[in-house]
Amino acid sequence: MEPLSRRSALTLGGVGAAFVVAGCAGLAWEWTTNAGSIARSSNGAELVQPKLLHSANGRLEVNLSASQSPVKIGDTTVNALTYNGSLPGPTLWVGPGDTVTVSLANRLNDPTNLHTHGLHVSPRGSGDNVFRRIDSGTTAEYRYEIPKDHPPGVFWYHPHHHGLAAQQVFGGLYGAIIVDDITPIPATVERVMIISDLSFDAFGNIAATSQMDRMRGREGSTVLVNGQLDATMTAHPGDRERWRIVNACTSRYLDLRLDGQSLQLLGNDSGRFGMPRPVNALALAPGNRADVLVTMVAGSSVLQALPVDRGSPAGMMGGTSQSSETIRLATLRVSGTAASPLPSPPVSTPRDLRSDAIARKRTLILAMGGAGMGGDGMGSGMMRFTIDGRGFDAARVDQSVAAGAIEEWTIVNTSPMDHPFHLHVWPMQVIEIGGHSVETPTWQDVVNVPAHSQSRVRIAFEDFTGTAVYHCHILDHEDNGMMGVISVQ
Numbered sequence: 001m002e003p004l005s006r007r008s009a010l011t012l013g014g015v016g017a018a019f020v021v022a023g024c025a026g027l028a029w030e031w032t033t034n035a036g037s038i039a040r041s042s043n044g045a046e047l048v049q050p051k052l053l054h055s056a057n058g059r060l061e062v063n064l065s066a067s068q069s070p071v072k073i074g075d076t077t078v079n080a081l082t083y084n085g086s087l088p089g090p091t092l093w094v095g096p097g098d099t100v101t102v103s104l105a106n107r108l109n110d111p112t113n114l115h116t117h118g119l120h121v122s123p124r125g126s127g128d129n130v131f132r133r134i135d136s137g138t139t140a141e142y143r144y145e146i147p148k149d150h151p152p153g154v155f156w157y158h159p160h161h162h163g164l165a166a167q168q169v170f171g172g173l174y175g176a177i178i179v180d181d182i183t184p185i186p187a188t189v190e191r192v193m194i195i196s197d198l199s200f201d202a203f204g205n206i207a208a209t210s211q212m213d214r215m216r217g218r219e220g221s222t223v224l225v226n227g228q229l230d231a232t233m234t235a236h237p238g239d240r241e242r243w244r245i246v247n248a249c250t251s252r253y254l255d256l257r258l259d260g261q262s263l264q265l266l267g268n269d270s271g272r273f274g275m276p277r278p279v280n281a282l283a284l285a286p287g288n289r290a291d292v293l294v295t296m297v298a299g300s301s302v303l304q305a306l307p308v309d310r311g312s313p314a315g316m317m318g319g320t321s322q323s324s325e326t327i328r329l330a331t332l333r334v335s336g337t338a339a340s341p342l343p344s345p346p347v348s349t350p351r352d353l354r355s356d357a358i359a360r361k362r363t364l365i366l367a368m369g370g371a372g373m374g375g376d377g378m379g380s381g382m383m384r385f386t387i388d389g390r391g392f393d394a395a396r397v398d399q400s401v402a403a404g405a406i407e408e409w410t411i412v413n414t415s416p417m418d419h420p421f422h423l424h425v426w427p428m429q430v431i432e433i434g435g436h437s438v439e440t441p442t443w444q445d446v447v448n449v450p451a452h453s454q455s456r457v458r459i460a461f462e463d464f465t466g467t468a469v470y471h472c473h474i475l476d477h478e479d480n481g482m483m484g485v486i487s488v489q
Contacts, residue, residue, distance in 0.1 A: 047231035047330055050175065050192055051090040060092060060100045064114075066159070066173055067107035073222065074229045078204040081108065081171030087227035088194045088248070089175030092157070096179065097148040105139045112168060114142055115160035115424070116177060117287060118270050118445045120150055123425050124466040130160040130424065131394060131467070147463060151427075151443075152181040153270050154244035154289040156194070162392065162483070166250050166475035170198055170218060171206045172227075174248040185266070186342040187242040187293065189235070195284075195305075195329065196248040197223045209476075215313050215383045217251030217417075217474035223305065223327050233332045238339035239296040247284040251474045253308040253418070256282040258294070260301040261332065266291040266345065270427040271443025276345055281306075285420035287446040287473035293345065296334045303330040311417035311451040313368055313383060350441040353429050353458040359405035364388060366449060366472065366482060368415040384481065385472070391481030392471075398484035403465045410456045413449040419477065421455065422446045423486075424468040428457035446473050461488050 053062055069082040083089030094100055106112050113132045121128050121144045134140045155177040159168040176192045197220030199207035209218045225231060235241060247254050257280075264276035269289055282290045305327045369384040384391065388398065401407060408431070411421050422445060430442040434450040449455045471483035 044230065044232040044331065045228065047191070047193075047228060047233050048226055049091075050088050050194065050226060051084075051086060052093055053090045054093045055095060055098045055100070058095075058098050060094055060098060062090070062092060062100065062102045063105070064089065064102055065105040065107055066112055071172070071227065073224065073227065076204070078200045080198070080206070081168055081173045083173060083175055087172045087224075088196070089157070089173070091176040091178060091192050093178045093180065094146060096146060096150045096152075096182065098146050100144040100146065102142040102144075103139060104134060104142060106134045106136055108168070109136055110164055110168075111135050111161050112159045112164065112173075113140075113161045114157060116144060116155065116157050117422075118153070118155035118289070118427075119144065119146065119177065119179075120270065120425060120427060120463065121146060122464045122466060123468040124464075127466075128425060128468070129466075130469060133161065146179065150179055151270055151272060152179050153267060153272065154178055154192075154246060154291055155270070156246050156248060156289070158248070162394065163479050166214070166218065166479050167206075167209075169248065169475055170209075170220065170250045172196070172198060174246075176244065176246055178244060183346050185242065185293075185345045186240070188239040188339060188342070189241045191233075191241060191243050192246075193225050193243055194246045194248050195223065195225055195254060196227075197221075197250070197252050214476040214480065217310075217476045219249070219252045223249075223252075223329065225303075225329050230328055231330045233330060235296040235332065235334045236336045236339050237296055237298040237334055238341065239334075240342050241294045241296065243290075243292045243294055245282065245284070245290045245292060247286055247288050249286050251286055251476060253286065253310050254282070254284040255306040255308050256284065256303065256329075257306060258301050258303050258332065260299055261297055261334075262295040264293040264295070266293060268442070269444040269446060271441075272348055272350060273442070274350055274440070275347055285418070285446055285448045285473065286475070287420060287422055288444070296339075298334050300334070301332045302328055303332060304328050311415070313415075313417060350443065351429070352441040353406055353460060354431070356406050356458075358408050358458070359402065361408045361410070362399065363410045363412060364470075364484070366411065366413045366415060366419050366421070368417065385477045387470075387482055387484045390484075392478075392483040392485075394485065396485060397467070397487045399470075399486040401461050401486060401488045403488055404462055406458060406460045408456065408458050410454055411447070411449045412454040413451060416451050418451050419449050419482070420446045420473040421449050421470065422473040423459065423470040425464055425466075426459050426461055426488075428459050430455070430457055432456040465489050
């Protein structure tokens with residue numbers, strides 16, 4: 001199977017994510033030399049849903065404990081990082097206008113914190129404040145006031161302590177957040193599907209990551225759906241399932257295929273299209289999500305992830321940074337009596353900023369350079385990862401924005417690798433990806449910027465003031481400096 005080229009990947013992150021269906025090459029599994037063997041379960045266990053925590057009467061109170069815990073993957077027990085002892089953590093199911101309080105107990109050996117990725121909530125104080133530090137052995141309280149007009153969709157939570165984000169997410173710390181629809185979308189079954197990758201050594205511990213892997217952005221040797229290997233799903237012909245898919249991988253891009261089934265994409269990230277879009281594939285950069293309707297067709301289908309070429313750091317040995325094999329994620333078996341058709345999903349009208357007045361235009365430059373910078377949190381000899389020529393500094397404000405302003409940002413990627421650009425708190429309307437304009441309003445919080453190209457977005461800095469960050473969502477690149485600070489006042 002030929003890897004998806006960077007030119008083909010211009011739509012990664014959901015912009016027009018209808019690819020030509022590719023043929024199925026022999027399915028294989030990718031292993032790294034330092035990884036322990038994960039034994040596959042022979043019984044094809046049914047895909048299990050993460051524990052669901054549902055709000056009631058406008059409130060959700062959650063206790064999360066971050067710790068190293070034994071978990072079973074296939075027929076092998078390994079030591080992962082978990083929330084509440086499970087991989088992934090519980091799904092938080094809320095509605096617009098709800099208040100969510102989280103008590104986070106840090107039982108790790110290192111500091112941590114919590115980021116509610118994609119939620120349009122305040123970055124101040126105990127909100128989505130990634131500048132907080134929760135030391136080992138301590139407990140902290142978070143409080144999120146979800147706006148009454150918050151868009152529905154699939155979001156997620158994970159650690160964001162600078163310098164440790166990649167290792168902690170890679171180890172297993174992540175969970176989904178669902179903001180429910182005010183007008184329900186009829187579905188036979190609803191599934192949350194968190195795709196992640198990780199590697200273990202021969203002793204079942206999280207494998208050490210080399211400096212070269214961190215420069216590329218690490219990809220794990222084991223790829224999971226809801227913490228499971230090659231699980232099965234069963235359905236009846238005509239069933240319409242709603243799959244909320246999260247790419248929780250630290251660096252891996254996903255080109256997902258489910259040949260033989262009928263897919264409709266409701267939207268990506270924090271956005272919803274006006275009408276569902278028929279798609280042949282789902283392209284998700286790290287941090288992206290997809291909200292998908294699957295109308296079942298009789299037979300057996302394989303959910304698989306095809307290789308994606310995301311480029312390579314210049315001057316490095318070892319070729320491109322890509323998944324080298326097609327990966328079998330889950331098997332879907334559809335049989336039995338046909339179900340009755342369900343009503344069509346409701347039509348919506350996404351907000352479109354293209355006719356609004358723009359207060360300011362900015363250009364941000366993502367770059368990778370030579371080694372040896374010491375002041376930006378990068379180890380000696382590490383390649384430099386910068387935005388506008390500077391590595392991350394929590395004490396420095398890089399962009400000052402007037403509250404309520406609508407701005408247009410052009411994100412230029414001068415490097416030979418793709419970078420998924422993520423802005424906290426305020427969603428982005430995608431205008432252009434890799435020099436290709438987007439015809440219909442598309443809202444995301446992670447936008448791919450192809451190698452040696454640029455992407456353009458518009459942002460309404462509304463509802464909240466405070467200090468947040470923007471960064472590459474290849475988390476090793478973020479940890480090594482490709483992040484900036486934004487202050488909205």
